[in-house]
Amino acid sequence: MGKLFKQILRFAVVGGISFIVDFIITNVVARLIRGVGIEATTAALIGALLGFLVSIVVNYMLSMRWVFARKDDMNRAKEFTIFVVLSVIGLGLNELIILGCMTLIENVGWCNAFTQWCTDVVNYLFNMTFEGVATAGSKIIATAVVMVFNFVTRKIFLEKKEDDTDSAEEKEEANAESKNADTEKKEEDTVEEEGE
Secondary structure, three states: OHHHHHHHHHHHHHHHHHHHHHHHHHHHHHHHHHHOOOOHHHHHHHHHHHHHHHHHHHHHHHHHHHHOOEOOOOOHHHHHHHHHHHHHHHHHHHHHHHHHHHHHHHHOHHHHHHHHHHHHHHOOOOOOOHHHHHHHHHHHHHHHHHHHHHHHHHHHHOEOOHHHHHHHHHHHHHHHHHHHHHHHHHHHHHHHHHHO
């Protein structure tokens, strides 16, 4: 359990770094696009797409170096392809969740009122519009869901199985025990021969 916990912590750190990259790009691009007259939901989706694409590259490099044990029999091109396919599925979830959140905020009274309250609170610290708070909140919710999806699917499809590692370790231990037993037997035989 300790190994899994350590892996989840590393995944969280990598996810945090990727989230910061994604979050900044999403919000900056969305704000720029809103500035040229594109409506908030479309701007949020375009910003999220660009942020997500940049964060995929960052996440791949960090994840495969620091979080997951690479499969020995998988070449890097196949590994990256699987990573990208899983990430595109994650992107689809990301976009659907942001679309759903933005739709709820725009069309459901209490969601709209809550977002307005958040905007009022945030305005004391940052200069964010209602649309900016809606985009940021939607992105945070989407990121939480997609992070769980990413960890589970990458662990299933990209990581070396524990059985492979365990069986290799077990073989090494068995070989070491066999060598030790052989050495002990030879020493016993030597002692018996000297005693005769």
